[in-house]
Amino acid sequence: MNVLVVGGSGGIGQALVSFFCNAVDIETVTATYRSNKPSLVNEKLKWVALDVTDEEAMAELFASCPDLTYIINAVGLLHAHEGKPEKTINKLDPDFFMDNIRVNTLSTLLIAKHAKPALKKASRSVFAVLSARVGSISDNQLGGWYSYRCSKAALNMAVKTLSVEWKRTLPNCAVVALHPGTVTTELSAPFVGKKSGAKLFTSAQSAGWLADIIVDLQAEDTGRFIAFDGSDIEW
Ligand SMILES: NC(=O)c1ccc[n+]([C@@H]2O[C@H](COP(=O)([O-])OP(=O)(O)OC[C@H]3O[C@@H](n4cnc5c(N)ncnc54)[C@H](OP(=O)(O)O)[C@@H]3O)[C@@H](O)[C@H]2O)c1
Numbered sequence: 001m002n003v004l005v006v007g008g009s010g011g012i013g014q015a016l017v018s019f020f021c022n023a024v025d026i027e028t029v030t031a032t033y034r035s036n037k038p039s040l041v042n043e044k045l046k047w048v049a050l051d052v053t054d055e056e057a058m059a060e061l062f063a064s065c066p067d068l069t070y071i072i073n074a075v076g077l078l079h080a081h082e083g084k085p086e087k088t089i090n091k092l093d094p095d096f097f098m099d100n101i102r103v104n105t106l107s108t109l110l111i112a113k114h115a116k117p118a119l120k121k122a123s124r125s126v127f128a129v130l131s132a133r134v135g136s137i138s139d140n141q142l143g144g145w146y147s148y149r150c151s152k153a154a155l156n157m158a159v160k161t162l163s164v165e166w167k168r169t170l171p172n173c174a175v176v177a178l179h180p181g182t183v184t185t186e187l188s189a190p191f192v193g194k195k196s197g198a199k200l201f202t203s204a205q206s207a208g209w210l211a212d213i214i215v216d217l218q219a220e221d222t223g224r225f226i227a228f229d230g231s232d233i234e235w
Contacts (some may be wrong), residue, residue: 001122002028002068004061006052006111007075009033011185012130014040015207016072021045023211030065034075052107055114062114069122070214071115073129077103078148078187085145085191097147104151105158112162119173126217127162128210131155131177131225138234156225156235163223174217174224180206181228201228 003020007013008031017031021042029042032050048064050057052075078085083096108129119125133139135152156177163175182188182198183206192200209228225233 001026001070002065003030003070004065004068004072004115004118005029005031006050006071006073006107007032007130008047009036009038010074010076011187011203012180012183012207012210013072013074014038015203016074016211017045018204019207019211020070023215030061032061052110053102055110058110058114062118065118067121068115068118068125070126070128071111071119072126072214073108073111075103075107076130076132076187077151078145079190083147085148087144089146092146097150100147100151101154104148105154108155109158112158116166116170119170123172124219125170125173126214127166127173127175128214128217129155129159129177130180130210131159133179133227133233135177136225136233136235159225160223160235167222172219174219174222176217176221176223177225178210178213179225179227179233180210 003026005013005017008017017029020026020029021044029045030048032048034051037047048061050061077100083093086092132152134149135156137153159175159177166173166175181201183201183203185203192198206228213226225235227233
């Protein structure tokens with residue numbers, strides 16, 4: 001079994017890479033980074049540089065990974081030098097909004113566009129995407145974070161739509177969105193603290209739970225939005 005982790009340099013992504021490198025039934029792990037190649041080394045592991053907004057580079061990546069069992073997209077953007085999540089609508093910045101869409105939504109659509117041939121050989125495969133509970137429309141109680149919420153809600157629609165298409169054309173593949181919990185990474189760092197009240201997990205904890213979910217998924221699970229504890233989240 002071969003695994004691809006897109007965004008393997010992130011907090012949760014790198015913990016997923018470690019998990020699968022240590023799993024006995026996994027033969028190879030390909031992991032991508034954008035800027036700095038992580039120092040993690042393993043005989044199963046190959047690092048590939050990839051900007052997820054670059055479709056040509058995406059096509060090249062899949063040309064070098066012809067046979068995959070699990071594809072996991074762990075990239076994400078919540079804040080950057082150029083912007084941070086909006087507390088109110090008057091803070092909305094069109095460029096920051098589009099950056100969120102490019103990284104949080106479009107990346108998954110581009111991966112799916114080029115990944116299908118690589119998933120065809122496996123008798124059971126998984127296409128898993130790290131979404132976020134804040135992308136659930138029915139769960140939205142607090143408001144705010146327009147760019148991130150909208151990009152994750154659009155990601156959820158992309159996952160659901162892909163699951164419908166691949167049910168017909170790639171019936172062995174489970175396409176799912178996963179919520180990792182609130183995890184102590186660079187992405188969450190400015191927003192977690194005693195005041196946030198959120199229960200915090202380490203990347204290793206969250207990745208362990210998510211990986212356990214991924215290895216148990218069956219084709220009939222396709223189209224689910226699943227939290228780290230295995231419960232379903234309403235879209
Ligand atoms: N942490 C949480 O509490 C939390 C909660 C809910 C959902 N999530 C979701 O979980 C996922 C992982 O989050 P995390 O906390 O592990 O974040 P993180 O540590 O900030 O990692 C983000 C990853 O995204 C990559 N990335 C961003 N823009 C990219 C681009 N244009 N091209 C290629 N890679 C790009 C980064 O690559 P480089 O580092 O190489 O730049 C990094 O690998 C995200 O989708 C996030 O929305 C996280």
